Amino acid sequence: MKHDEFYIGYLPKAPGTLSGFLRRTVITLAAAASVIALLLVLGQAPFPTATFEFGDFKPWEGTLIRAGGVPVLLTASSSMPVLLVAPGKHGFTEGAHGRRVRIEGSRITRDGLTMLEVKPQSLQAIGEGQALARTEPVMATLYGEIADSKCYLGVMNPGQGKVHRDCAVRCISGGVPPLLIASDGRRVVLLNTGDIRDYIGQQVKLDGRLSQWGDMWVMDEVRTSYK
């Protein structure tokens, strides 16, 4: 045998040269672990700019639009409607279509879209609202990935792709509007999609009636298929 020292774990001290060997082993292991940690950190795909002002509720005012089941708020300051969701993996179900409302929400933003996580019970109806400007729908085919709008726009980062797929399924099942990350760069809110559970988080083909609500792209009566 090469090594003459014998280690017995329940004795108080390891033999001298053995502890030198162990020290070198441990230092090697720790160094390897550090290098691996850094490689894996650096190797991660880039994280896009997206924000969620979690818990920071601010007052918002506008017209509540519930056309097609996706609730949005039309504000005076922008022609881009603001998407509304509830806390957790749930859609926003309070309030009636067409009323002018005041709500408290924390902002979620990405890719020029804004969403509010509305504080429960904060909605107050304060009068009659304005009408939503909508273009005439045209049949269209789009390609891209279906994500849940809430996570994609900033609640989670990454909020799309395979690792996020289960969460997107849960959010969409809970009433969070599905959003198409179209390969042509558009972000399209999806209405009346049927059961799209098996199509989420991967590249798919969508056929449907495409229109614009203000500046927001919307596809209605969506039929999804694998590319």
Next chain:
Amino acid sequence: MSVQYQAVQWNPQKKAYDLTLLACVVLYLGLFVGVGAVIHPNATAETLLIRGLGTGAFLLLHVILSIGPLCRLDTRFLPLLYNRRHLGVTMFLLALAHGAFSLIQFHALGNVNPLESLFTSNTRYDSLAQFPFQQLGFFALLILFLMAATSHDFWLRILGAQVWKRLHMIVYAVYALLLAHVSLGALQSEKSLLLALVMGAGLVVICGLHVAAALHEQPVDSPRGAGEEFVAVARFDSIPDKRAIVITLGNERVAVFRHDNKVSALSNVCRHQGGPLGEGRIVDGCITCPWHGYQYLPGTGASPPPFTEKVATFATKVVDGQVYVCPRAKS
């Protein structure tokens, strides 16, 4: 040994082992989350934690799986083996934190409970690219739990060394489940090859060490002496004092020890967890297992009182400096 398992026995070596382990875990997570937060300011803290804990646990599993073969190749690694179960339990705790955070992050606060969500959100068992990788992680975690919960010597006694050992061999199934968990999950989303390369390197190291250890063992593995009365096994002078050589008689591994002017032959398999007694030493007149220090008297194969373990012994004789062993165990 028999009566020792009641309480965890702390000593300076064990403390040093655990403190070193803790320091390495903190170093790894600190680097992963700390550096991650600086170079990826848009990443959410939950994502970095989930990834840091998952990769940390997986890395620790590689260390755990490497210790066995490393000890076969070089006995100086044995001190790492002595408290290997602490590595196992620590790995389980990291994996548990990773799984729990993932369950909360991806499945909680929805319209069904998180566990139901884990098993119903993705049912694409027919597709590799879309396969429900999180469920594979869940089963790996479940097995790790069983192993961590039965890691104590108390369970070793209840289940018996054989069953216990078999249970703990399932760690290789866990390794396979986790390779699939990462390949069908994170690897499908990452654009860089680094995660795949690091994981591939890990697989090469684990397989390489196991093959190397198996090759290293070959020489003692050719059996001899079936049916014979006494078999010549070695020259007396070739056995170092207070040590053994290991031979295979029939289908049993036998350790032939020399102490002063005598020889004794015993089963090579320690009653505790099957450690190789023949790689141990005679300390204070007792054969001492290299793995966790269980002791046996060379003459009878019995542990000194109050312990009750006993390994099989074989008759020996020395004629003209040649050591002979009877291939059948004494009854």
